[in-house]
Amino acid sequence: MRPRSTPALRPRSTPGHRLLHSVFAAACLTLIASCGGGGGNGDEITPPAGNVGRLSGTVSVLITSEPDPNLESEPNDTVSQANDLGSIAAGDVLRATGSITQPSDVDVFQITAPSRIEVELSFVGTSTSADLDVLLVDPVALNAVERYESSANAESGTFVVKGTAFVVVQAFNGTSDYTLELTGRSLGATITEREPNDIVPQGRYLGTFTSGDNVVVSGSMMTGNSDIFLLAMPTASLTLFTCDFSVGNDLDLYFYDATASLNPSAPFQESISEFIPEVTSVNTPAMTLLAVEVRPFQSANTSWTLDINVGTPRLAGLPIDAATPQLVTLSTEPRASLQDLRSGPKGSQASVLPTELPFPSFTGDLIVKAHAQEATATGRAVSARERLEATVAPMGGRIVGQVPDGPAKVHFDLPGGLDEHEAERYSFALCASLRGRDGIAYAEPDYRVLPMALQQTPNDTYYGLQWHYEQIQLPAAWGVTTGSNSVRVAVLDTGSTPAQDLDDREEPGFDMISNPSVAGDGNGYDSNPRDVGDGNGLQPSSFHGSHVAGTIGAETNNGYGVAGVTWQTQIVHVRVLGIGGGSTFDIINAMLYAAGLPNDSGQTTQLCQVQNLSLGGGGFSQAAQDAVNAATAAGSLIVAAAGNENSSTPSYPAAYQNVLSVAAVDYNRERAPYSNFHATVDIAAPGGDVSADLNGDQYPDGVLSTKPDDSSTPTNFESYSFYQGTSMAAPHVAGVAALVLSQNPGLTPAQVSAILQGTATDLGAPGRDTSYGDGLVNAFAAVSAAAGGGGGPTLSLSANSLLFETPTAAADVIITNVGSGLLQLQSVSATTNSGGAWLSAAFVGSGQAGSTDASSLRVNVDGTGLADGLYEGQVRVESNGGIANLGVALSLGGPGGSGPVYDVFVLAVDIDVSPPETRSQFVLNTGGSLDYLLSQLPAGGYVIVAGTDEDDDGYICDEGEPLCGLYPALGLATRIELSSMGSISGLNFPLESPNFGSMAGAPLEGFRRLPTSGQN
Structure with a gap:
């Protein structure tokens, strides 16, 4: 009998689209210092000597008239x-x-x-x-x-x-x-009482009191009544109270701390002498709301006057005189709500005034700027710092840092025992009190700046072109783990090649091609898995295994080349594909070898917990299924490409049981046009589409990874290429599996597969389907689940802001559970700041069983009938995994507007340095073209801001400027991540007349522009 030939298996990838040589050469002139040339199966990239990126777009002038200063501006509810x-x-x-x-x-x-x-x-x-x-x-x-x-x-x-x-x-x-x-x-000379004022909540408020204040109040009373006044004391003070009344009466003074509640239980100090006048002094620490009661001990109908003189405290600092009881500045108990403080028939109305800050800040720290005093009585000018020190010291503050000729950081030691809310409330009270002090230009919280996301951004040269990593939330996953060198991934493919981006990540592997004519290296099995190439002179070699390995684990954050899914995982090449493909028998032995099991070669290796098979074809093989089962039982997860025939016919090894079959999606997260669809598809990952450039980076939307170029001699091993295929999708999943195992190395292959499928982002028809399986692999959700998921579900939206520029439009925002358990969406609500009810939102899709009960959030805008202008709103999503807020802006009107003509400075502000710095500037005029181009930008994170500088102080968007804009809209700042070869266009946003009264905490200096000579 003649033995049956084994079916041939070929790489599961399609050669990448190549740019025309002249076009690519032109790109070299503008973007990089030197470029590799020649042929190959993808776009080769050579590391540049120096790069710049560009940001471009159009601004729209929507409002050129002065804003109505009387109109409230939302949000203003705290x-x-x-x-x-x-x-x-x-x-x-x-x-x-x-x-x-x-x-x-x-x-x-x-x-x-x-x-x-x-x-x-x-x-x-x-x-x-x-x-x-x-x-x-x-x-x-x-x-x-x-x-x-x-x-x-x-x-x-x-x-x-x-x-x-x-x-x-x-x-x-x-x-x-x-x-x-x-x-x-x-x-007048005297402030009169106002009845009723018999209890503290009814006391007449007299404003703030600081050293040197002298106020006289007056009133009259009969026995059984009291007259009460409220004094806000922002500074530590010694106050002298002198109460004068007619002979034959006896009035006493009682003092209450009303700081924590307007219903204090008892006075902390009394003055109950029998003398006329009643005289006493009260020492109060800073930030005290003091209630002063004039109470008759014996009185007919008498008039009285109370003289209030404020001086400095007995001691230079706190604590105050031990002979005087220390006031409790803020209660740690929940403060009374306003309905408890009301009297009359409205006392049952529920109403609580929120006091918390809308953004986190460093409690106890403020940023304060003081004006310099022109001259003192001695003729010496007082510096801004001296004036600030004199102002904050009696409040218990001290300057701990200062920008030269600018604002200072002032620290206050808050009272002990305050909970987080009370500390925040106290800090803002300090801020509010300082704003009203003479000579203070502004006071604001020291806001806590947080990362745009908990993520790691590697510094590899071409990382900005690897769009496919953002698609699977990989940077966020790197914020949890970058992998472990104890995890080993076997790449069953064409073998290894020498490359700077791979050398230190690869362990010794094996050449499992048994037929020397297929191997092309002159022998059969051997311990050298070197890829000798499969080209024929006219057709360059695929070097497919290197491309796959680079996606799994190219050396990352090394300032060179590309990034890999894992930063630590060891890669073991097992060569199974040679000239004309490979055989099922060799692949069977390779799977056993990588699992540490006996095989025909007589060689074994330490267990590889993950095996990537970006190959396929042929029909069902029981021997191969048995090998898969054995490798799985040994602890090796088999990940395989679903196939590139755009077919529903099952492809092997992806269709075997116990194999995680991976389909491919394109830049839009839709099934790639070549990707197979079948009931055995388990999960999807980025595979790319080199026929498109949907992100506008001037390169095809393929998957970029390591791939030598042998189209000329000698072979360039430091080359990179865009490939497409389910071959490119599979290593994304294999790499994420390695990250999962780095979090929990005790997981079985079945458990790893369950985590990957259970945390995938549902695509296509709700639930599992033949095109995407359980959905797009979600690296962050998977590693979070492997680490315990934080103890429950966690809501995540794929965007934090949306900008619409047509009256009617809709957009879907993906909902993801990045924790563990079932994420249950409870409610969605939409509110607008102006323009009426033009915004709505609803949940769509049934979600992923066991992960989330809705797949996305559909946001709709209908601005029919609205005048040209900028309208803003918010969508709030509530769930058992937290609350997420989405900012929405609707920009109506053409690029340009009526009214005065202004010069507008468009800035690219680097937010990865402290303080942020303007790196590039473009100047346009509202009477002409409103297109801008920001060039000569190094890689990094930027915000784009534009505005006028009519007062020519070197700053835009400071108080009084007629126009200001921030991409994508004021209040909706978005970080723009620019790669070292990046070119991002279409960054359009509106300019408007800002209402600075609503910009609580906004620095008055605005954004520093460059001198006009520095314009790009």
């Missing part, structure tokens, strides 16, 4: 986001118009009074069916110290203020537009 109405003095009028759109809304405004004045408040809502109320919040305790709560949708009254205060509009019921007007009035 004191830390308050709209700044500015400074108010006697004779000044401040106005604000706004809208409460939901019963739970609050609108917060900030005012600053340089001197103590009385403010007349007038508030009118437009809806007769609504009832809106107004509160005044002090800057020290952040408590509602005055309340205007009539049953009508109109409020009026007066309050006293000095320093900073917050005016809060909130709904008792219903919604309404409104107008708020604040008019400054001069105070």
Whole structure:
């Protein structure tokens, strides 16, 4: 009998598209210093001597008129986001118009009074069916110290203020537009009491008090009544109180700490002498809301005056005089909500004023800038630093750093025992109190800057062209693990080649080709897996095994070449493909060899926990299935390419049981046009499509990896190529499997496969399908699950902002569970800051069983009928794995606008250095073309900002500038990652007239532009 010939197996990849030589040469002139030439099966890249990248796009001038200074700007629902109405003095009028759109809304405004004045408040809502109320919040305790709560949708009254205060509009019921007007009035020599004021919540607020303040208040009373006043004390102070009254009466003074609550349980100090006048001094630490009660011990109907003189504390610093009880500055108990502080029929209305910061900050640290004082009484000018020191020291602060001639970092030692929220509240109270001090230009939290994502970004030369890694959330996975050198991956392919990007990652392997004529090296089995090439002179060699190995584990973060999926894993080449392909028998022996099992060669190796087989063809072989089963039982996971025939016919070895079959997707995460589809497909990964350039990087959308070029002599072993195929998809999965095992080396092949499939991002029809199996491999979710997943599901969205530029449009944002367990989506809501209800969102898809119950979030915009302009909104997703917020901007209008003509500076700001630096600049004029090009950019992370510099101070987007823009929209900053050979276009964004009053915490210096001579 003649033996049956074994079926031939060929590499599961399609040769990559090659650029025309002239085009590629032109690219060499602009991007790299030297380029390799010649033929091959893909686009070869030679490491450049020096590179620059480019960012380009178009800006749109949507608003060229001054913004309405009276119009509220969202978000302004916490004191830390308050709209700044500015400074108010006697004779000044401040106005604000706004809208409460939901019963739970609050609108917060900030005012600053340089001197103590009385403010007349007038508030009118437009809806007769609504009832809106107004509160005044002090800057020290952040408590509602005055309340205007009539049953009508109109409020009026007066309050006293000095320093900073917050005016809060909130709904008792219903919604309404409104107008708020604040008019400054001069105070007389004496501030009179206001009834009722018998309990602390009713006490009249008198503003902030610092050293040198002298105020006289007056009133009258009968036995059984009290008169109470509230004083905000931002600095440590010794205050002298002198209460004078008529002979025959006896009035006493009681002092309460109202900082934590306007319902203090007992006074901390009393003055109950029988003398006239009643005189006492009170030592208070910084940041105290002090309640002063004038109470009759024996009185008919008497008038009285209380003289308040504030000086410095008895001791230079805290703690204060031991003879005086130490006040409790902030309670660690949950603070009372505003409904507990109200009186009258509205006392049951639930309303809590949020005080937390919208972004994390370093509690106890502020960034403060002071103005220099022109001259003192002695004629010596006081520097800004001296003035700042004199201001913050009585508050318990000290300067710990300062930018030359710029802002300083001021540190405050917060009281002990504060929880995170109270520490945050205290820090903002310090900030708010400083904003109202004479000579302070601004005070803001020291915001904590976090990475855009928990991820590792390698510095390899061509990493920016490896789009396929971002697609599977690999950088985020690297933030968890970069692999382990105890994990070994066998590459059953064409063998190894010498390359700087692979040499240190490869262990000794084996040449398992038994037929010398196929091997091409003159012999059969041997211990040298060197790929001698499979070209024929006219057709360059594929060097397929090197390309596969480079995807799995090219040396990474070495400033050279490309990155691999794993940074630590050892690669073992087992050569099975030679001239004309390879045989099933040789591959059977190779699988056994890589699993550490006996085989025909008589040689074995240490167990390779993962085997990558980017090859296939032929029909079913029971011998091969038996070998797969044996290797799996020994602890080796077999990963194989699904095939490139665009066919539903099963391909082997991918279709064998116990093999993880990998299909390919393109740049758009859709089934690649060549990828096989079959019920045995388990998972998908990037395989590329070299016929397209959808990301606009001037290179085909193939998978870039190591591949020598023997189209000329000598062979260039330091070359790289774009390939496409399920051969390229499989090593992505094999590499992720190695990362999973680095997190939990005790996992079995079945468990690793279950993790990879269970955490995949569902694509195509909901659930498992023939094109993608269980979905696109998700490296971050897989390694997180292997590490325990943080104890539960974790919600992740594939984007954090969206920009639409047509009136009607839709976009899908992928929902991923990057933790463990089932992610259950609970609700999705959409809100807009202006323009009405143009934004909506809903969950779509049934998700992935055991991972998430919805596959994506569909965001819809319908701006039909809206005027040209910029509209902003937010989508909020709530789940059992946390909350995610998505910023959405709708930009309507053409590139350009009416109104004045301005020079606009477009900047590329490097955010990988501290402080961020402007690296490139483009100047355009709003009367001409609005296209920009930022060139000569090194690799790194950038934000793009544009704006005017009409005051010619060297900064854009600072206060008073008419135009400012940030890609993709103000408030939606996005990091642009630029590779060393990057060229990113289409970065379009709008310019608008910024409302600086709503930009809480924004540095007034803006962004530094380059001198005009530095323009690119």
